[in-house]
Amino acid sequence: MKHQVLSVLFALLLLPLNAPAAMRVFSCEPEWASLVTELAGDHAEVFTATTAQQDPHYIQARPSLIAQMRRADLVVCTGAELETGWLPVLMARGGNPGVKPGTDGYFEAANFVPMLGVPQRLDRAEGDIHARGNPHIQLDPHNIERIAPALAERLAKLDPGNAADYRQRLEDFNQRWQSALQRWDTLAEPLRRMPIVVHHDSWTYLNHWLGLNQIGTLEPKPGVPPSSSHLAELRETLKITPARAVIRAPFEEARASEWLSKQAGPVMLELPYTVGGNAQATDLFGLFDSSIALLQEAQP
Amino acid sequence: MNPGVKACITLLPLSLPVCVHASMDDELANIRQQMETLQKQYETRLKELETRLEQAEALARQNQSELSGASTAAPIAAAESPAAAMPVTQDLSNAFNPALSVVLQGSVNSYSQNPDNYALPGFQLGEEGGLAAEGLTLDETEVTASASVDPYFYGQTTISFADQANDGTEVSIEEAFVDPLILPAGLGMRFGKFYSNFGYLNRFHSHAWDFHDAPLAYSAFLNRQYGDTGLRLDWVAPTDTYLLIGGETFAGNSFPAGSSSQVLGDVQSLFAKVGGDVGASNAWQAGLSGLWVNANDRQTDVPGDTSDTFNGDSSLLVGDFVWKWAPNGNATQRNFKFQSEYFYRDESGDMAVENDGNNGLMDYHGKQRGWYMQGVYQFMAHWRAGLRYDRLSADNHLKVTSLGGFADNQSIINASGLDNDGYHPQRWTMMLDWSPSEFSRLRLQYDHDESLINQTDNEWSLQYIMSLGAHGAHEF
Numbered sequence: 001m002k003h004q005v006l007s008v009l010f011a012l013l014l015l016p017l018n019a020p021a022a023m024r025v026f027s028c029e030p031e032w033a034s035l036v037t038e039l040a041g042d043h044a045e046v047f048t049a050t051t052a053q054q055d056p057h058y059i060q061a062r063p064s065l066i067a068q069m070r071r072a073d074l075v076v077c078t079g080a081e082l083e084t085g086w087l088p089v090l091m092a093r094g095g096n097p098g099v100k101p102g103t104d105g106y107f108e109a110a111n112f113v114p115m116l117g118v119p120q121r122l123d124r125a126e127g128d129i130h131a132r133g134n135p136h137i138q139l140d141p142h143n144i145e146r147i148a149p150a151l152a153e154r155l156a157k158l159d160p161g162n163a164a165d166y167r168q169r170l171e172d173f174n175q176r177w178q179s180a181l182q183r184w185d186t187l188a189e190p191l192r193r194m195p196i197v198v199h200h201d202s203w204t205y206l207n208h209w210l211g212l213n214q215i216g217t218l219e220p221k222p223g224v225p226p227s228s229s230h231l232a233e234l235r236e237t238l239k240i241t242p243a244r245a246v247i248r249a250p251f252e253e254a255r256a257s258e259w260l261s262k263q264a265g266p267v268m269l270e271l272p273y274t275v276g277g278n279a280q281a282t283d284l285f286g287l288f289d290s291s292i293a294l295l296q297e298a299q300p
Numbered sequence: 301m302n303p304g305v306k307a308c309i310t311l312l313p314l315s316l317p318v319c320v321h322a323s324m325d326d327e328l329a330n331i332r333q334q335m336e337t338l339q340k341q342y343e344t345r346l347k348e349l350e351t352r353l354e355q356a357e358a359l360a361r362q363n364q365s366e367l368s369g370a371s372t373a374a375p376i377a378a379a380e381s382p383a384a385a386m387p388v389t390q391d392l393s394n395a396f397n398p399a400l401s402v403v404l405q406g407s408v409n410s411y412s413q414n415p416d417n418y419a420l421p422g423f424q425l426g427e428e429g430g431l432a433a434e435g436l437t438l439d440e441t442e443v444t445a446s447a448s449v450d451p452y453f454y455g456q457t458t459i460s461f462a463d464q465a466n467d468g469t470e471v472s473i474e475e476a477f478v479d480p481l482i483l484p485a486g487l488g489m490r491f492g493k494f495y496s497n498f499g500y501l502n503r504f505h506s507h508a509w510d511f512h513d514a515p516l517a518y519s520a521f522l523n524r525q526y527g528d529t530g531l532r533l534d535w536v537a538p539t540d541t542y543l544l545i546g547g548e549t550f551a552g553n554s555f556p557a558g559s560s561s562q563v564l565g566d567v568q569s570l571f572a573k574v575g576g577d578v579g580a581s582n583a584w585q586a587g588l589s590g591l592w593v594n595a596n597d598r599q600t601d602v603p604g605d606t607s608d609t610f611n612g613d614s615s616l617l618v619g620d621f622v623w624k625w626a627p628n629g630n631a632t633q634r635n636f637k638f639q640s641e642y643f644y645r646d647e648s649g650d651m652a653v654e655n656d657g658n659n660g661l662m663d664y665h666g667k668q669r670g671w672y673m674q675g676v677y678q679f680m681a682h683w684r685a686g687l688r689y690d691r692l693s694a695d696n697h698l699k700v701t702s703l704g705g706f707a708d709n710q711s712i713i714n715a716s717g718l719d720n721d722g723y724h725p726q727r728w729t730m731m732l733d734w735s736p737s738e739f740s741r742l743r744l745q746y747d748h749d750e751s752l753i754n755q756t757d758n759e760w761s762l763q764y765i766m767s768l769g770a771h772g773a774h775e776f
Contacts (some may be wrong), residue, residue, distance in 0.1 A: 003757075013395065019384075050629075051580060051628065051629065053580070053628035053629065053630055054628065054629045054630045055630060055632050057629060058632050058738075059629075060583060060624060060629075060631060060774070060776055061773065061774065061776050062575070062576075062577060062583040062624075062776055063542030063573070063575025063576060063584075063585050063776060064542060064576050064583065066536065066542055066544075066575075067536070067537075067539060067540060067541065067542040067543075067576075068540075070486050070536045070537075070538060071538050079772075084771050084773065085738070085771065085773055085774060086773055087639065087773070088773040089773045089774065089775050089776075092454075092479070092537070093488070093544075093775075094486070094536065095483065095484075095485070095486035095487055095488045095534075095535070095536045096486065097481060097483065097484060098484075099483050100481065108755075124737075125738060127737075128737070132440075168449045181738055197610065224737070224739065225682070250627075251630045251632070253327055253633055253681075
């Protein structure tokens with residue numbers, strides 16, 4: 001028995017490992033998968049670990065993810081502790097030293113943007129807080145603009161043969177992004193100071209960019225589910241300072257939003273949150289097109 | 301100076317000469333128009349000031365984030381010139397300290413039968429194989445420290461403190477291992493003291509279990525959980541379907557071994573695991589493992605002051621299967637986990653039975669089976685309910701070779717605890733737990749325990765598990 005298993009083990013070890021033509025990219029979240037696709041095109045085969053229907057804080061370190069981590073040439077994640085509950089397991093089990101933090105094979109997007117919402121006090125009594133700041137950085141298109149060149153450089157470094165192509169694609173992406181930014185800024189001008197309530201503090205960067213006025217959160221503390229007493233307090237606040245919309249991500253339950261909407265009037269709004277969050281958000285451009293369009297509907 | 305302000309000042313004197321030559325009506329209309337222009341300019345100016353204020357606020361926030369970390373001017377550089385963005389290191393000054401976490405556990409347990417008489421007929425239990433202490437008890441308090449040692453190694457240790465009621469505190473090293481960080485091509489290695497990767501549940505610390513107690517098969521075959529000092533090698537295949545194969549060698553200083561007697565260890569294991577997804581909502585893993593033990597003076601206690609010593613070979617095969625479901629893979633609200641393991645053990649050797657100064661000896665050959673299956677359903681955020689069924693069966697062949705003071709063959713066999721009279725222990729367990737956050741859990745559990753013949757035990761426990769400190773990542 002022992003010898004049979006051993007011989008199978010060795011037979012598997014001797015299997016030819018064919019080198020893939022394209023760089024294998026493991027993306028923790030869909031927004032970075034979309035950015036890699038913009039910058040690398042056919043040079044990269046992108047795997048996305050999570051979808052817009054999943055809360056990136058809480059992901060199971062599934063066997064399929066370990067298998068993908070094993071073969072990745074580049075891992076692109078948000079960082080800032082967003083994936084702290086599952087990425088370390090994939091790293092430890094994947095047996096792939098080329099993508100460990102600190103190597104060129106690991107790209108952490110949060111390293112390239114100024115962080116908002118850095119807590120003054122680190123205590124779990126404050127809920128699910130992140131020492132480095134709010135990690136939902138993808139919702140400000142200026143952050144995408146900051147991350148893209150760093151990511152393109154990293155792709156070029158890992159795949160020097162196609163370096164010129166990555167830089168060319170970056171230039172092309174930047175041009176399209178700049179014109180989109182102008183379009184969004186114009187469209188979003190009337191949204192400035194729009195009063196909103198959010199489910200979880202996932203929209204800090206969107207608020208910062210569009211100048212939305214966040215009046216409150218449905219969660220009493222980050223990661224703590226909406227309680228009836230907190231919602232009642234929020235209703236009283238909205239009587240004095242009415243909000244236009246109550247915003248949630250596709251993976252957040254609608255119940256608390258529904259209650260507040262009925263009680264205090266703000267329109268229920270499910271924004272895409274990331275690429276794939278609704279039918280329009282098929283890529284990064286669609287993500288912001290759709291987010292602004294939905295906000296406009298709520299602000300007549 | 302702002303262009304808006306300039307326009308304001310220059311327009312005012314210009315308007316005055318116009319006033320002198322115009323008629324009254326024209327003049328009024330003119331003034332009205334100018335007032336409107338001024339108002340518009342004023343609004344624009346206000347808006348500009350507002351924007352500038354926001355920008356200043358954002359900058360202040362950036363500076364704050366910069367101060368809270370150990371970084372220099374990098375965040376501002378990143379904000380101002382995206383093309384020249386530099387990685388920002390925001391590590392705290394104590395970042396070289398190991399990540400520390402503490403798990404506090406305690407429970408209150410009630411049994412309808414006397415827990416001192418607990419046994420599993422047909423099986424010899426190690427020290428940990430019995431029930432938790434009755435009444436208010438402090439379960440293990442675990443302290444875990446982990447960190448990268450250097451670019452080449454990662455180290456982790458878990459020290460457990462068990463409160464022994466009137467008997468002081470027992471400190472034990474649950475795990476203390478090192479993982480090399482630079483092995484290529486899916487290879488993994490671990491050395492030191494650690495839980496075997498054999499089976500499914502074995503490698504998890506008890507605070508991560510879905511029930512307060514171990515499955516009966518784990519109590520019977522592994523003295524609750526098998527960990528020992530040794531070496532592991534494993535390999536993840538470069539395939540889309542997860543495939544892990546590996547093996548371990550252990551000194552053999554704990555149950556089901558006795559005391560180490562060979563340089564390369566008395567316990568060897570081999571394991572293979574496969575796993576994957578079915579759509580976005582389902583994930584599974586299946587495993588097959590074997591544990592081969594050379595038992596050297598393995599001592600076990602049987603209720604009634606008997607102690608057994610086993611010398612011989614023991615081989616244990618386990619098949620395990622886990623299925624997890626969550627709608628669209630979003631487990632925060634609802635999810636379901638099914639888990640089952642099947643154990644088969646074949647043991648043969650010499651069994652010495654000691655009771656009241658008598659020392660009997662038997663030839664022992666046993667074929668034993670055990671399995672459990674369980675389902676845990678999170679029916680709403682933070683609330684889970686679970687159901688588990690356990691069953692054991694033993695087919696032991698015993699031949700007395702020396703009476704050693706015992707009255708007759710049957711009294712040795714009875715004292716050894718290996719005779720089950722054809723009885724198969726079984727148990728039903730239900731639990732309900734509430735986890736206000738991912739760091740705390742309270743659990744109520746009921747066991748309908750038919751381990752003993754004609755002595756059904758109704759077991760209740762209320763348990764708490766609290767995790768402090770470093771955020772441990774969860775394995776599948």
